[in-house]
Amino acid sequence: MAPAHRPGRPRPGTRRRLGSAPLVCGVLALCLASAGCAEYGDGTSMARDHAASEAKRLDEKLGHRNRVRDAEYIAATEVLDPTEGGTSNVRREPLAWSGRTTGDEQATIDVRFVVTVDEDHGGTFGNAGHSAGQATRCYRYLLEFARNTSSEEIDCPSVRTPPVPVARPYPAMPDDARDRLAVALRTATPDTLAGTVRAAFPERHVTVDTTTHGKALVAVLGVPAERQCLLLVRTPGGAIESPAYDPIWLEPGETGCNTGLYVSPPR
Template identity: 70%
Template sequence: MAVTVACLVLTGCSENRDGDSLARDIAATEAALLDDDLGYRNRVRDAEYIAATEISKEVKGSGSTVRREPLGWSGRTAGSEQATIDVRFGVTVAEQPGVSFGDLGNSAGQATRCYRYLLELSRYTSYHEIDCPAIATPAVPTASPSPGLPDDGRERLAAALRTATPDTLVGTVRAAFPEKHITVDTVTHEGALVAAVGVPAERDCILLVRTPSGAIESPGYDRIWLEPGEMGCKTSLYVSPPR
């Protein structure tokens, strides 16, 4: 009886869980969390861009360290195409003794598990485990800038509207935004010059109006109207917005 009491008071009679097994479970949990983070894809992106911007990470928890790194990538999320990204999860857990009766401690351990993530436009990400390839130091992905509006886009459009006439409006605005990925929509409405320039794939849009008095105004609109299937970046955001 005295030995039993001493065991309960001093050590808790705890048992240690195998550290390697715990590390494997942590890797599986982190893989599921990454699947949630990648989530629903609503932008056209190369797999390398996603690998460079959304994958690499090191997480330090209570007694564990998780490192995830992309191993390979291909494709893109566009139309019916598919992006594929292979990710390696390396987990190290430190030894932790149990501190109370019934509390499981664990031995030191480590594990490496690999998963393949499949991403498609307008769909949720899916994933499954794969055998880890023998890659000691994987290549590092790079992220090319995604197409967008220029930083001085609002200033460009305002300057174009100030010099334009109803007859030269579309040409003046297009000359200010010659980039092929930028859409231009213009109209004259009740004496005002209206212009909308945007990048539909990125839901980027600048809408400005030159009033009959010559003032440049930026009318507000609900950004949900820029989503696929909605109005998009058009002058109708101002001229005939949804009711």
């Protein structure tokens, strides 16, 4: 009579089948020995991808345009800005520019991205490294007033040494505007207020608006194209104050930079 079979033991005359665990462990050990089973990367391909990423990042940086600017000014102040990241060296070069952001006009800026990727020998888990590589890609950026920037890839021109854009200054509020306006308010009377403030600011690009409000003297300076505005009030007691206002009131279609900011602010 054959002995009873006990659960958990193989039947007589059968072989124990090897499970998959030893095989998995062997593969894992092999992967550990070869830096995590990762493949050795192509540096040139990485450089091309990085150049495309940098081009998109610049597109987002240039963003929505809300100031009148010529293309050369934008190229000098917002494009001519080399960056570095990780093992990739990035060179961002404005190649050509034209137009400006105003009315129906359009500013166009061509930019070359040159990316160099250093070789990485890897050695850590999951990193088999990659070769050295380099890539050059060019993009054209289109900028319009009150619109978001758009871009498209273009063929790179054969420009060895690109021109350097120059940022010519735009008219702005004088650095000492607050002090000059305060002095004018202290010396003015209701009858001489407008003439005194205008005389203190002969700059043609600075707008002047004055009024009286009760016994207070109100004066406002503005550089409309730059959304710059300075409001000061001489109270009946002689103190010079700078009342707060919402900057959105300076935008087109709002109150604007004038004495209405103080006399009749939006409610």
